[in-house]
Amino acid sequence: MFRHFLRAATATLLALPAAAALAAPPAETFFNDPDIAEAVLSPSGKRLAITSAKGADRVGLVVMDLTAGGQLSRVVRSQSSDVLQVRWANEDRLLFSLADLGEASASHNKALGLFAVNVDGSRMRMLVRQTTNFITSDSTHPDGVHWNHRLLAVPEPRPGEANDRVLLAEMGDVGGVYAENPVWININTGATRTYATTAPASGHHWVVDSRGDARATVALRNGRLQAHWLPPGQTEWAQLYDTPALASPFGIEGVGDDGALYISHVPPGSAQRVLTRYDAQTRAPMDPPLVRAPGFDFSGQLIKEGSTLLGVRALVDSQTTVWLDERMKKFQAQVDRLLAGKLNHIDCRRCGQPDMVALVHSYNDRDPGKLWLYQAQPTAGENRWRAIGRLREDVDPATMAGLDLQTIRARDGRELPVWITRPDGAKGPLPAVVLVHGGPWVRGVVWQWNAWAQFLASRGYVVIEPEFRGSTGYGEAHFRAGFRQWGQAMQDDVTDALRWAQQQGLASDRACIAGASYGGYATLMGLAKDPELYRCGIAWVAVSDLELMVNGSWWVPDDSGLSRRLTLPELVGDATKDAGMLAANSPVKLAERMKAPLLLAYGELDQRVPLAHGKRMRDALAAAGRPPEWVSYAGEGHGWGKPAHRLDFARRVETFLARHLAPGPQNSGPTPGVPAPGR
Template sequence: MIRRSHQALTTALLLTLSAFAQAAPPPAASFFNDPDIAEAVLSPSGKRLAITSAKGAARVGLVVMDLAPGGPLKRVVGSQSSDVVQVRWANEERLLFSLTDLGEASGSHHRAPGLFAVNVDGSRMRMLVRQTHNFINTDSSHTDSLSWNHRLLLVPELRPGEANDRVLLAETGGIGGIYAENPVWLNVNTGATHAYATTAPASSYRWVVNRQGKAWATLTVRNDRVQAHWLPPNQTGWVQLYDTTVIDQPFTIEGVGDDGTLYVSHVPPGAAQRVLARYDPQTRAPSTTPLVRAPGFDFSGHLLSEGGVLLGVRTLVDSHTTVWLDERMKKFQAQVDRLLAGKLNHIDCRRCGQPDMVALVHSYSDRDPGKLWLYQARPGDGESRWRAIGRLREDIDPATMASLDLQSIQARDGRELPVWITRPEGATGPLPAVVLVHGGPWVRGVVWQWNAWAQFLASRGYVVIEPEFRGSDGYGEAHFRAGFKQWGQAMQDDVTDTLKWAQQQGLASDRACIVGASYGGYAALMGLARDPELYRCGIASLAISDLALMTNGSWWVTDDGAVARRLTLPELVGDPVKDAAMLAANSPVKLAERMKAPLLLAYGELDQRVPLAHGTRMRDALIAAGRPPEWVSYPGEGHGWSKPAHRLDFARRVETFLARHLAPPPQNSGPAPGTTAPAR
């Protein structure tokens, strides 16, 4: 991976001054405050840029930049009580956005942020979809706005010479906990709606539409099974592609072309990883010739098209990358990569590859959250123009950040395990270690980019070890399925093996703490119970502690797990009846007597994913065992800390806790990691 060497200092005085300057790491706020630029979206013509930012204001607002030379910049939406999110262009003159309160705790957030429209000059503000609370004044009461259970599904792509004043929404509803959606067209100027004409199967929960909003495929759930349907080109009847369980779907529909061509991801026979391919209507299966393959990684990404032409595919390997199918864009990508060398450069373009192309480039690395650059081709005078738009996080100095590397090790049973290592630049010898376990657990844990928690911990002097244990997504079907019913067992062995490997490699010392949230919090608890000799401390937030409560549910504990308990948890975690003994044996709440190391427990009081009962049961069990934990619960928070004060409070608690328990032996001179100049 990319590394930068520190600039050599030339005098003893400068060395001394530098030591004092570097003693205090960046404050927690630098890592956990909202970014300076949250969203940046080019208009359909590429003549304007919409940005969401709180710079110079108390709240995140919407700013529109005229990209002509000397063009003005105007703040078109601003509020004292709400923040702008989810910005889209309806057409060249009108923008869509939603509103939320980023200062609220997550459990207090209204789940439907509404939908609003506004002109680029700030006029004709209109509420299109209602919220529970009105955050902003519009140009009329708009009592005809749609109910909160509508979400934006698609903004049609503008065709040359055409105007667009409508968007496609999905009205959501549910039966038996399974959500279905009904599409409806909405006029962004008047708020008027008209029906979406389709013969697609009823009760579909996902609609696969082309850039003009025509439905070509849907997914439905009936009798706890998933059915996929497709409308083949030049036909009027829908065809069922499969009918199977949620876990055993033979392929995933990734997108559709204007002509109805389906693009799907699947694991070919005899292959290890998921690839992208076209669906073959003749064989009624994915094509045997992949469109995109990423050896070592499952395909995960989306199609890039313009004007009905597939230009490329954005996918995820160790980092996000773009596979351009268009030769002109291949050449432009190479040009950008030469100009912005040493960075990953993601291109969002209008009139892509054309002589008058406009492109927005996000240039970033593992040590740099990134900077936005604008490219404007100028065919008239034969010159092109680059200009800097701004940095995403101005408080972060990339030169002081740590490097991120992906390693591959062998678990005790021979399974290959991907492991991410974040290590402070210039560090030598074994460092005190934080084993940071991702949540999910059926997700990809880490991507090669700047990651706030890993960088925060590395800035305090720790080596951060993040295993992609079995059950993690993105590394092949076998790796994913190897985690079935392995909570606290082989999945936990993988975490243990990762730390032991890092110690054997001289990366980590014998001073280690295990940390995680959600499933990662569960793994932190199990690590302390199963391997008490390995860890000097643990930090578990939002942690599952009782597998019986998770898989059975309870009439007096409210959560959002009813559908998962019916469709996936019996196979992924365990059947609450048939596997009751296994679940009990791997429930941290039953293993409190084994936990000897200091523990910090943190929960959200309104969490519906992992209810507070998991935390109080774990806390009470540890108190009964004579090992009371440090405890904090955040009022109003759900499954994560969104209130800035809570984010910073938790980060500082983590910093203090780790410094206390991973401090070097007394004979070691110098300050303990994280003990100097704590953020306040």
Template sequence: MTRLMCYATLALSLLGASAQAAPPPAALFFRAPDIAEAVLSPSGRQLAFTTARDAGRVGLVVLDLDSGKATRAAQYSAADVIQVQWVNEQRLVYSVLDVSAGSASADGYPGLFAIDADGTDMLPLVQRDGSRGGELGWRKLKALHPNHGLLRVPAQRDGEAADEVLMVRNDGALTPLWLNTRTGDTRPVPGDVPENAVRLMPDSRGELRAALTLRGGRLAALWRAPGRGDWQRLYEIGEFDRPPFQIEGFDDQGQLFVSHHPGDGAAAVLSRYDFERRAPEPKPLLVTPGFDFEGDVVVDSHGAALGVQFVTDAESTHWFHPALKALQKEADTPLPERVNRIQCRRCGQPDMVALVLSYSDHDPGQLWLYRAQPQGGSRWSQAGRVRNDVRPADMAAMYFERITARDGADLPVWVTRRADADGPLPAVVLVHGGPWVRGGVWSWRAEAQFLASRGYVVIEPEFRGSLGFGEAHYRAGFKQWGQAMQNDVADALKWAQAEGIASDKACIAGASYGGYSALMGLVNDPGLYRCGAAWLAVTDLELLLKGPRWVNDDTGRKMRKFRMPEMIGDLDKDAAMIVANSPVKQAARIQAPLLLAYGEADRRVPLVHGERLQKAMREAGQEPTWVTYRSEGHGFAALRNRVDFAQRLEAFLAQHLK
């Protein structure tokens, strides 16, 4: 949100704030939400949601909105339910993960299951792992191999009750097939499927409409118009070349929506595709100044495009349909200064039903139900809260700024800070991972809120190389690890100090690339930071770029050969730069206290990165604080580990900043 909008939010928070004897416990921020997913049935008469409330594990609950009866349809003692979708008014599909076992286990095959809304007739459709017993109830020879994934659940129209979903088998080539969720039987998809497909994109009815193919180092985008059997080539480029546009969505009538950069270095816009000109239409459909278009086309059960949900600093929706525009206004009026995301059924009809997720920086979210034809009383009713134990008045405000970096470049920055704080606060500069991703969106975010609750102002820069802020900002990060990218991080803190937001007490922290940046911050700017915390951190650029055979990581060979030399550095041509910007090679320059944490099963940044830096620092006479988690990969998933690390980080920061 803009700073002006945030001031209104801050004022409201101050009115409702109460003095806190102690900050909330760490578990409040990191435990599973009370409502993780919520999906309306095709008719809008039932609501399926996932929750761990009163059960320990995340299960599936179905609520009949007419009677108010709730049924716990699926609940396991050793697995958590995720990715719930309605197949029809009676049948649902979902997957499962064992989150408590750690992220290494959660990276496995989640499987696919079907069940009726009343909790009966559960059928495993895709194997979760090699087992065929236990409470997940494999039926011998019926469940498909884990190389099958769910591609699309077709939209259900009035009077329909189809039980099939569209799957895709990946055995070196992509093969779509229809799967019956009641019998487990499969049948082939009629019509031609492009050879060498690496991505298949169906419409709302499950008909293949677009595809990406890869052959001989050439990437092609294909399109098949409604009612046609032949495929039309939209473009063909080198595998690692920049595509002329990205396919963002389409409707069942054959409108294709694409995002593209209208000029060199410009931010991406959304346009319709002109098939006669074989290019995006000259006049964009949606422009988000200062931000790349990032969003989804909303299509109803009849395959009509209703609007576009997109993100700038915060999420918003541009509706095409007048009834949805009116509903958005009706939701926004009593719930101002919030994001109100609409999910509708029978959209725009006299008996429309909608579920609104309303959230803000202070509030993880409330669910509101809208029924155009209620049985009695108001059309609006509250359906639940995402996190019941989070008090919005106790949470911090998050706002977005654009500042100027030392070389004159635009630098987006997020600030999270308690509303009742007075004057400059000790700062935690929290650097996002990736690095080629977007770091933040205006919302309630557990990590930043936890740190703010401990009395810190959290500074999160969208340093050059981050996505979402224009092509020029992204490409300015190429070959700038530890250099201009790192200067952006330092400049964000210096700006916050000059503005009186942050004091001269600061630590730098982050995970993955963010952990790398935390280490290089201590190397490059020792006078700026009193301490650093790096978890899952890259420490050795040569190891990252070279990837010796004995290192068990998941970085692909093509990525190392074709992309990393351009984006990070060439092992031969940039050898001096790589050494100068590898924390393990500069370990003697890290003099501030350092907390290092790793997942022992991490395949993105293997544990050896941390072990090498620990050894180098020990040899330099500077022992870091060290912690590892046996069951974790590239991220801490188990609640016990998330809370343990948060508490260690809290104690570490308090020791050096308070």
């Protein structure tokens, strides 16, 4: 029930990269801002907030009146910033952040401001200042609280009440440890009020109910995680656990208004994490679980309306919804019949009621999707469906490739999930791009439309994306098998995925390895460790110096101080005890082994993987007589925020691959008719 390898009719694409590129969609199709970035129903379901950059240079905010004859109103449009993270505070007032997505604000360098505005664009107020002290020309009150505040929760509006406050988390350093303290702020006046709670102070993670009342907290003290909660009907907080940072017995997923605590854990004898409730009497997870997804760890969120738990959103190979409400189960089945061949994500107001309003995102692996609005009409006797719009209007699903999940055996017998994106109609083995995800302690791929994989497949390549050990989502053992394995077993998994694809006749012997962040590190290590396997490499914002990563430097500022103290010694290696291992698997020390051409790209303001990593790698390769093709982007952090930079990099990648993966003797030099990339 959790597998959704749906297929839509597609046009046949030619197999060779040069031929495929002739009819391929332009890079803008994949890397421009989406036509619809966010869409959020108001509490009543009578309005819809949408963020979009369509027809403009910046992402703005509009509101649709969903009543009969309702109009579309422009609420926020800035010449220098983009709107993101939209939430409804109440029926008439919205919360949003402003950031310059073309600068490093999108990439760990700058805090986001928080603003409130009426649905007609009036009474805009800055609630949280940005680090840049940005002030909008139509802001009625430019003074907000300091930038080290983030939005923690928006209390759910109660019937007959006008919600005029939201909960912020004040972030700071308490005794050398990161901590957050809640504070109320009035969205109309900007006035703050102390948050009254008996919870243990200085938690770094707060869990609140729909009223904004704290019910659980996790704190980091002396290198240990300490979790507490307020059991139902109790006034005294109880400790849940006190463990090392990477040894917590369960994760806190949410809390009900009745005080019920929902947790995820790995039951005895099980390989994957499940969702269940915590038993206050036995002080242990309840059995049986609420949600179990064989083959996948539970990752998701509770779907609540008021005090009612309606269902659970869970991520398996794709996103799925486990409805606990029978009315919503029936509605989901109805939607799936109506929009067959798609995954249909439902967000609703008055869910399951006779006057329900629902926003449906209908999508699959070839289609970023379309938004549909459902409005129940109990008095009219006929329910109403209407199309809101496509997320990316330029994407033609008929020209996109299918995405499939395979499970293979790595060389040591470990099961290894591998995602394959392959052009339809391709005959025989194709030139391959092994695309390694970043993190690395994250889930790499979800069954949906993915820009990079689709872009590469549209150019005639088979795209291979392994969920190497250390990746999350596939069991605790798979995650922990990656500890201290950078450049070792983690790298072997990447190699094994390519060799498997070649043995299956999916990939030819013409292969390139590519990736960002950790994926960039794996690219560099692939070229050094398996030089005979790859004809080229593409690494961006790549870790290149493990010693710099785990030790840090006074001269190279980054944002990894906390993880360097708490988790990197176990996940990557101890700077002292594992010094030899770290040096042996640090790409900057292995430049002499790298023979294949390399495209290397960095953001000049990156704080996650500072530019120093790139410069050191570039210099080492130049000293070895193999200088890379180099590009650095001004104003960018850990990724490309500006559409112009995204497009420039995509075109460089396209040209680079065409040169080095072209068939036969053309690999010895530039492909005729293909210009060399700029520097």
